Amino acid sequence: MTPTTVAAWAGWRRGLIELRQSFTNGQDLFGHLFWPAAMLATIYFVGDTALDAGGLLLGTMLLPSILGMNVAFNGLLTMSQLLAVEREDGTLLRAKATPNGMLGYLVGKVVTVSGTLIAGVAIVLIPGLFLVDGLALGSLSAWLTLAWVVLLGTVASLPLGAVLGSLCSSPRSLGLIMFPIMGLAAISGIFYPITSMPEWLQWIAQAFPLYWLGLGMRSALLPDAAVAIEIGESWRHLETLGVLGAWTVFGLVVAPIVLRRMARRESGSSVAERRHKALQRIA
Template identity: 60%
Template sequence: MTPTLTAARAGVSRGWIEMRQTFTNAQDLWNYFFPTVLLFFVMFFMRGSTVPGTNFSLGSRTLPSALGMTVAFGGLITMAMALATEREDGTLLRAKATPNGMVGYLVGKIVSVAGITAVSITLYLVTGAGLVGGLNLGDPGAWLTLGWVSVLGMVATFPIGAILGSLVSNPRNMGLIMLPMMGLIATSGIFYPITNFPGWLQGVAQAFPIYWLGLGMRSALLPDSMAAVEFGHSWRHLETAGVLGVWAIAGLILAPIVLRRMARRESGSSVAARREKAMQRIT
């Protein structure tokens, strides 16, 4: 077995360990459950509203859209936050100092974040199915679509999240990523069809993966009749796969380049300087 494959196997084991540990941490559990509770409050207040031009519940439409948002959030925010935090505390420096350590580190991070994202999606589905109706949960084709959209969405967003995390040297500056992310979520049709938005805003939304993840999840779980409120009165599976594929290819090409440059800049003195700044903020 080659050293790279050995490091990858070690990364898989590391990822499973990190995922198990995170479910024993009260703060991490709160971070998982709070968005779920918040989403259910939103859907509760939407229960009397319908999608414009239909009699279909707006809350039922929101649930699959939120699944796409969860995949995007895990890839873009959770991954970026992990890299920024572990860059500051020296974890990345230790990985850099180990032969093929960066390979094992990144594989482990992908496994742990993907596992956490999968658990979050399951939590949304299990609890949300009892709150809203009209979902195609009994259709095998729906689960197949849910699967390929989720996997392709992770491949499209995880490398971009790693790039963003490598560019943020201080985890307390994550607001620079969070604010644009919240803006994209608000304009990507997660809570309301973007066909009712201005034309230029519709174009912006369709340039990013969040819209396509939401559309893909809606195509899996909503009745075919709900395609009438989407662009072209179609679920646009080919376009969904194409846009997510382009983001995946771009991320997989750029991420290794950016991460290698970031790793080369890491040193004991840079980690010590960041720790000192963090301690000054606390005191």
């Protein structure tokens, strides 16, 4: 085996170990379950609200939209959070000091976050199937659409999350990332049809992956009549492929460049300086 293959294999195993630890640690498990539980509670309490689309209920529309949001949030925020935290505690520096360590480190993070993302989708989807009426998952095409949207959304969001995480000097600066993403969720048709919003907001939302992830999920899970609430009354699968594909290419091109620059700047003195600042804030 070549050194690159050894590093990638080590990263794969490390990612699986971290994933297992994450779902067997009480604090981490609470974090994995709290957000899905809150979203499911929201779906339950607003589920009987009717929309102007052939009797479609708000809860029925919310479930696939929230699934799309979970894919984006896990890919963007979890990846950026892990990079920011492990940059500050010196984990990234130790990986840099090991031959092919950065490759193994990044493979491990991709495995961990991807596993967390898929588990998050299942945690919401499985109970949601019993809570929500009117879903259309009785065909193979629906499940195939769900699969390619989750896969493409994951590949599109993970590199972007790595870029955002490399731009954060510490975990405390993650709020600068979180608030714009939350604002984007508010205008991307996640919680209410995007066609009810001003046209200029619709154009902004369509420039980012979050809207297209929600749209792709709705196209997989909702009946054909639900397309009436979408822009142009179409599921726009080709456009979904195009936009998510473009963000994937952008992330895969930019992420290695940004991560290499971040790794070059890491040193023992920079880690010590960040720790000193963190201790000063605690004191």
